[in-house]
Amino acid sequence: MKLFGYFRSSTSYRLRIALNLKGLEYENIPVDLRTSEQKGEAFTARNPFGSVPMLEADGRDRAQSMALLEWLEEAYPDPPLLPAGSEDRYTVRELAHAIATEIHAINNLPVLRYLADPLGHAQDDIAIWYRHWLSRTLGPVEQRLAQLHTGDFLFDRPGLFEVVLLPQIYNARKFDYDLSDKPHTTRIEAACLALPEFERAFPDNQTDSPDYIQPAGE
Numbered sequence: 001m002k003l004f005g006y007f008r009s010s011t012s013y014r015l016r017i018a019l020n021l022k023g024l025e026y027e028n029i030p031v032d033l034r035t036s037e038q039k040g041e042a043f044t045a046r047n048p049f050g051s052v053p054m055l056e057a058d059g060r061d062r063a064q065s066m067a068l069l070e071w072l073e074e075a076y077p078d079p080p081l082l083p084a085g086s087e088d089r090y091t092v093r094e095l096a097h098a099i100a101t102e103i104h105a106i107n108n109l110p111v112l113r114y115l116a117d118p119l120g121h122a123q124d125d126i127a128i129w130y131r132h133w134l135s136r137t138l139g140p141v142e143q144r145l146a147q148l149h150t151g152d153f154l155f156d157r158p159g160l161f162e163v164v165l166l167p168q169i170y171n172a173r174k175f176d177y178d179l180s181d182k183p184h185t186t187r188i189e190a191a192c193l194a195l196p197e198f199e200r201a202f203p204d205n206q207t208d209s210p211d212y213i214q215p216a217g218e
């Protein structure tokens with residue numbers, strides 16, 4: 001498999017975590033969003049959305065991270081990203097889709113850029129926008145985690161929820177968002193970051209990151 005992504009892209013980060021959790025080998029192919037490589041003809045001929053991630057697998061190019069995560073789950077069910085029962089699956093999807101559709105889609109880079117140009121908003125206002133949409137959904141997510149009496153993970157192992165949560169929390173920290181009133185969210189974040197599957201997927205540990213340090217012996 002080849003994962004076309006960008007180190008700081010949260011949707012690429014989702015895929016890296018999921019592939020690692022499933023123990024699937026993949027080659028990471030950096031697509032440089034700074035030079036708009038994703039909008040070039042060579043890339044859009046393969047992925048008309050002109051966005052990352054794109055996964056090349058079984059001779060097919062697939063895009064759209066949430067659809068890709070569901071595809072991975074169906075194609076490679078073991079180990080699972082979703083719990084066994086339909087009620088628990090519902091809970092995972094409720095929280096994962098809330099983050100994907102109510103935070104990420106509204107706070108994505110093209111949206112933030114559009115607010116600046118052509119709409120003319122100042123960076124300080126854009127940061128207020130960003131934190132507003134974070135609060136609006138991270139608050140209910142935290143409340144739901146409290147109701148569910150979660151431990152280190154939403155259920156017994158990290159899965160689709162954690163795959164979507166961790167990249168969003170990484171972004172929230174980049175925007176200096178105060179998470180001190182979100183003990184359940186940050187407990188799950190800490191437990192995930194301690195796992196090698198999440199560590200390997202971390203943006204700074206990708207070869208296209210300026211912070212990348214080649215591990216000794218590689």
Ligand SMILES: N[C@@H](CCC(=O)N[C@@H](CS)C(=O)NCC(=O)O)C(=O)O
Nearest residue numbers: 009010011051052053064065066110
């Ligand atoms: N709905 C898409 C969104 C993908 C997306 O927006 N990716 C961003 C990086 S996180 C990207 O490629 N942005 C560059 C652009 O849209 O021009 C998904 O979930 O895969």
